[in-house]
Amino acid sequence: MTEQHNSPIKSFFQLFTRPFVLIANFTRHFLLLLVFMLILWFFIGGTRVTLKDNTALVIAPKGFIVDQYSGDPRSQAIDNIQGRDIPETRLRDILKAIKMAATDEQISALVINPDYMWGAGMANLREIERAVDDFRASSNKPVIAMATNLSQGQYYLASLADEVLMDPQGFIFLQGFGSYRNYFKEGLDKLGVDVHLFKVGEYKSAAEPYVRNDMSQEAKEAGLHFMNDLWETYLNGIANRRELSVETLQEIVDQQAQKLIEKNGSVADMALDNGLVDRIMKKSFMHKRIAEVSSFDDDNNLFRGIAFEDYLQTADDSMLDAQNxxxxxxxxxxxxxxxxxxxxxxxxxxxxxxxxxxxxxxxxxxxxxxxxxxxxxxxxxxxxxxxxxxxxxxxxxxxxxxxxxxxxxxxxxxxxxxxxxxxxxxxxxxxIYGLLMTYPELFKKLGIHTDGIGTTKWVGAFSPDKELxxxxxxxxxxxxxxxxxxxxxxxxxxxxxxxxxxxxxxxxxxxxxxxxxxxxxxxxxxxxxxxxxxxxxxxxxxxxxxxxxxxxxxxxxxxxxxxxxxxxxxxxxxxxSPGLINVHQLLQPYQAELNMLLAQQPGxxxxxxxxxxxxxxxx
Known part of the structure; x- marks a missing residue:
């Protein structure tokens, strides 16, 4: 066995690099310790939500009320961290917060603010309605709505309150239910696109815009049948809470223009005079009114309130059954x-x-x-x-x-x-229905011609450049x-x-x-x-x-x-950046149509x- 000796050059480089190795090892251990401390801080540190007595729970949905957030949860998390408002509010979070508040002695009132809600289906609004009714019945705590501008859905949410406060410059407009779509047949014909629709059932109208320039009579009949029933549900819900008859409420809707003229163009006065709201107040006075059933906060001349998103962080789910x-x-x-x-x-x-x-x-x-x-x-x-x-x-x-x-x-x-x-x-x-688009005429206009051979008559049957x-x-x-x-x-x-x-x-x-x-x-x-x-x-x-x-x-x-x-x-x-147009809100009405067309694969x-x-x- 021979004894090995390091060369002078190798020894020199080992001596030269040793400090760097020590620094690298120290840095690695320091970073591991830092990560450990951050994880420990995550579990025991950080900002905690504290709740004071006489606090009002504020239900202020943002965007659309949905059953679950849409999109990649990773992207949602990053948006949330960066302070970008996700244009959706989960229905379950609203319902849970209201249920918790009913038995929470530190919550003295429920405040509804629909100003930032873009839209909600009637069924989801009625889910919230049941929760608010249960809250009121079980706790005997007041429910107050404060609002500036009220669309049809926003007004239904506000009407769940015992008292509706509206800004003097506010706006309200009830328009009923309807469905208007764009019809593309003439435009597609000009482009040379042929749309072939296969369906069963005269009421299956989802693909009508691609083969017609207007709504079929069957679609109008069926649409009005269910929309009138839905509108009746809407009117009944508001009429019962506002102590109006359905007939009176329908008359208010029908005569909004004339009633507004009678009030010299003041929508707020028109709404108050017709029993749609209870008080006309600027925001500062709204806060004073709500403070009467809660309290003023410690820093500003505002009522003491907690957003339902923050309030949910106080929930104790440790006792939930994990086996059933x-x-x-x-x-x-x-x-x-x-x-x-x-x-x-x-x-x-x-x-x-x-x-x-x-x-x-x-x-x-x-x-x-x-x-x-x-x-x-x-x-x-x-x-x-x-x-x-x-x-x-x-x-x-x-x-x-x-x-x-x-x-x-x-x-x-x-x-x-x-x-x-x-x-x-x-x-x-x-x-169900089937949809197939072909465009041989478009190809002819472009001077493109198709020719070829096949072993059966079915070869190329799906080809969009051939007539069906x-x-x-x-x-x-x-x-x-x-x-x-x-x-x-x-x-x-x-x-x-x-x-x-x-x-x-x-x-x-x-x-x-x-x-x-x-x-x-x-x-x-x-x-x-x-x-x-x-x-x-x-x-x-x-x-x-x-x-x-x-x-x-x-x-x-x-x-x-x-x-x-x-x-x-x-x-x-x-x-x-403030003031930017929200692309999600602009595209939302057309998302389903886009999804449907994008689902079609060639052939x-x-x-x-x-x-x-x-x-x-x-x-």
Whole structure:
């Protein structure tokens, strides 16, 4: 064995680099210690919400009221950290805060401020209405609304209060319900685009804008039928609280222009004179009024209040039962194929959430919260099969319909053990259609010609640059009719109705849940809490149970990073440019149409169970 000696050059470099190695090791250990201290600070440090006596809980929704935030949760978290207002408020957070406040002795009043709410479906507004009514009945605490400008949805939310305060420069306008869409046939004809529509049911009008220049008579008839029923629900809700008759309220709506002239153009005076609001006050006086039922804060001449988002941080969920749980899975948005982020229903991703609930031994029953106008046929069927798999596994499934659960939204609901819906829920639209676009005339205009060969007459049948073969069109129509028969047969089997009966009430026709309940398409009229209570009973659980929302989550590493960034953001001013047009708000009315068109793949017919009947887009 020979003894090895370092060369002088090697020894020199070892001696030269040793300090750098020591510095690197020290830096590494220092960073690890710093990370440990930050994690420890996360668990025991940071800003905590403190609640004082005589505090008013403030319900001030921002953006649209939804069942779950839409989009990638990672992007949502970053937006939240940087102080960008997410243009959505979760319904469950509002309901939970109101329920907590009813038994909280430090909360003395409930304040509703709808100024920053962009829109909400009638069913979601009525969920809040039930929560406010329970709060008032169980706590005997006052409910006051303060508002500047009131759109139709904002006014319904404000009207839930015992007292409505309005700014003297405020505005209110009630316009009723309706549906106006753009129709593209003439424009598509000019471009040389041929749209081929295959459908069953004279009321299935979702794709009409691509083949007509106006609304069909059947669509007008069916639309007015359910919208008048919805409008009656709206008027009844306000009339009962404002101690007006429905006839008087309808007269106020019809004669808004004349009544405004009589008050010299003052909307606030017109609203006060007709009993729509209780007091006209500038904001400073509103704060003084609310301080009478709460108190003034310590720093400003404002009432002492806490935003419901902050108030939720005071909740103690440590005593919740972790072994007997009711899982709530949200299906909100257009139904699309594959993996989709929240806000859009993915055939694969939503099925995976239901499967997660099925495999979780602590979950004893599932509530499927559906807020969808439908979408793709196959992804709808994927989700429905997972509902059946839950039932086979011995776990009851109860559906709670939100603002809309129509077409594909009804498809994924129909085989549940029970279906609950608010009387203002829009449902039905049982039917499917196929859409195929070709543009041979456009190619001719451009001087582009198509020619070739094939081994059968079907080669190139889907080619958009060729005219649609009549025999191929018959093939597609036959398949659409088969899909419709499958749909109504499944509804008949699930609902205990004859196929003939389902066909009469289907054919793409839209109903309110109140109408659908009379027709046998819905089991019970009620909200999400009614559905949860039903699931608890079916699972044989007592009061000692908990509710868990199963949805896409951040990983532990991502959550730790986000929480650290959030705490760091307390010391950083992430300012956003004021006055910018919100693109989300501008595009929201057209999102469903864009999603539908983007779903079409080359070489296939866009087969949809979809209904453009969600009235949330109305102000």
């Amino acid at each position: 749980r009711i899982a709530v899975v949200v299906a909100e948005g257009t139904i699309m194929g594959g993996e989709q982020h929240p806000g859009t229903i993915g055939g694969a991703s939503t099925s995976a959430l239901l499967q997660q609930a099925r495999l979780d031994r602590s979950v004893k029953a599932v509530v499927l919260r559906v807020n969808s106008p439908g979408g793709g046929v196959y992804p709808s069927e994927q989700i429905r099969r997972e509902v059946d798999a839950l039932k086979v596994a011995g776990k009851p499934v109860v559906v709670s319909m939100g603002n809309v659960a129509a077409s594909g939204g009804y498809w994924i609901s129909m085989t549940a053990d029970a279906i609950y819906a608010d009387q203002a829920t829009i449902t039905g639209s049982i039917g 073969d009549p025999e191929f069109a018959e093939l597609i129509q036959s398949n659409i009719e088969y899909g419709y028969e499958q749909f109504i047969s499944s509804v008949a089997a699930a609902r205990g109705l004859s196929v003939e009966m389902v066909d009469r009430i289907a054919r793409g026709r839209v109903w309110t849940a109140k109408q659908a309940h009379d027709l046998g398409l819905v089991d019970h009229l009620g909200g999400i809490q009614d559905a949860i209570n039903d699931a608890v009973e079916r699972a044989g659980l007592n009061d000692n149970h908990s509710v868990v929302w199963v949805e896409e989550q951040l990983t532990l590493t991502e959550q730790l990073l986000v929480d650290f960034m959030a705490k760091a953001a307390d010391y950083i001013d992430f300012s956003t 296939q017919v866009l087969t949809m169970a979809h209904c453009f009947c969600d009235l949330k887009r109305l102000p």
